[in-house]
Amino acid sequence: MMNSPQVIYLCEQNNERRQRFETVLTFIGERVTVLPAIDELADHDDVLCVIAGSGVNDLSEHAKSKPAIPFIAAAESHQPALNRANVIGPIDANVDYQELSRWLHYCHSYHRNLAERHGSQNHKTGKLESLLIGQGSAIQSIRKMIAQVASSDANVLVLGESGTGKEVVARGIHSLSNRKDGPFVPVNCGAIPGDLLESELFGHEKGAFTGAIGTRKGRFELAQGGTLFLDEIGDMPLAMQVKLLRVLQERTFERVGGAKSIKADVRVVAATHRQLESMINEGKFREDLFYRLNVFPIDVPALRERQEDVPLLLQELTARFKKERGVGVRFTGKALESLSLHRWPGNVRELSNLIERLTIMHPDQLVDVSDLPPKYQHIDHPRVEPEYPDELLEREALNSIFADDEDEPDADTAAINSELPDDGVNLKDMLSELETAMIKQALDKADGVVAKAAELLGMRRTTLVEKMKKYQIK
The missing domain is CATH 3.40.50.2300 (Response regulator)
Incomplete structure (x- = not known):
C-alpha cells in the first residue's frame, strides 16, 4: 500500500x-x-x-x-x-x-x-465489485472501507441484518489483505453448542474429555497465517467470551487439555446481526471484548436501503445460477419494477432464494409479474392467458378423450357426441364443458393434488389453478 x-x-x-x-x-x-x-x-x-x-x-x-x-x-x-x-x-x-x-x-x-x-486501489475495487454487487453510494462506501482496512491486521466487526452478506465482506477483507495466500476459516458461533465451542476454536489433546480419542486442531490453528471469521459473535456464551478476549489480548492459546502455548498468527473478523451495545447493558456481552473487536466496524446496509442495486443483483445472481447449474431465468421490465419495490426483509439471501425458486418453476423462461409469488407482486399487471385457435382446442380435447380406448366415458363426457347435430352446436360452450370435465377427472385421479393433476393434463400447475378459478372448481 x-x-x-x-x-x-x-x-x-x-x-x-x-x-x-x-x-x-x-x-x-x-x-x-x-x-x-x-x-x-x-x-x-x-x-x-x-x-x-x-x-x-x-x-x-x-x-x-x-x-x-x-x-x-x-x-x-x-x-x-x-x-x-x-x-x-x-x-x-x-x-x-x-x-x-x-x-x-x-x-x-x-x-x-x-x-x-x-491509482493503487483500482485492483482492489475491481476485486470487490465481483464480490459486492451494486453501484449505489451505500455499497461503494462499504468497498472503500474494506480497501482501507484490508492491508492492516486490525480486528474488524461486521454489523448488519441476516442475509446482507457479512461473510462476503469478510472474504473481501481477506482477499485484499497481506494474508490472502493464507486460509480463510469461517465458524458460526451460534451453530455450535457452548460446551463444544472451546474445542472447536482452540482444538483439544487426546483424552482431554470423553470422546477425545485423538489430538485435534481448532479453528485458530487452521487459520494460522490467514483470517478467522467468527460469525454470529453475539451468540457466543459469556464463558467463551472471556477465553476469546484472552487470545485477542495475548495472541496465544492452548488446546483443551493441553499446556503448550500456541501463537495465534490470525487476523480476526467478527460479525453479528445483534445489537451488541444493548446486550452489554443487559449483561449478555462483555464490554471489553466488544471494544477489542470493534476496532474497525463496518455496517452492511440492508437491501431495502439500496433498492437501486436490485436489478444489478438479479442480473448477477441469475448469471451465477446459469453458470453453476446450467439453467437460468429472465425478467420482464414490469417484473423488475415489481421486485424493485419489494422491501426484502431477508435481504440478499431472500433474493437469491427467490431466483433459485423461479429457475425451478420457470427454467430458462421469461418471468412476468404474474409469475412471481404473490408477495412480490407490487404492481397491477393482469395475467395474459394465450388464446388458442378453436380447432387446436377441439383437437386436443378430443384426443384426450379417446387417448385410452380401454377407458369408458363417464357421465360428464357421455353427453358429448363427436358428430355435429343438424341444427349446429356452440363449440366454445361445448369445449368449456369438456375442459371442466377433464379437469374434474384429473383431480379425482390425482386425489385432489393440483400439481399431479396438472401433469396428467400436460399443463403447468399455475395454468391449471387459473382454469379452476375460471370454472369455479374447488
Missing part, C-alpha cells in the same frame, strides 16, 4: 512571507521543503502539496503539467489558476493555524480520492 505523501513544498520569494509560512507549518508538525524556484519541483511521491507564493509565474501551466499534485495559491496574481481542480486558495501571509489546516485537509483528500479513482 502506498504511503500517504507528507512533504509540503514552499516556493515563496519574499523572505518575510516565507518565514511566516515555515513557522506556522512547523508549529502544526508538517514537514516543509523550500523550493528556490517552482521549476525545481520534481515528480516525487512524497509531495503533499505546493504552496505557490510570489515569484511563481503562470501557476495554471505548472498545475496543468502536474495534475496529481495539489497547489495552494498564496499570491493575488494566481487568481486565474483557481479554475483548475488541483489549485485551491487563495491564502495570504497572515494565514492562521485553523485556516491552513483546512487547506491541508483538502490536499490529503485530493490524494486519497485520486488514488481510489486512478
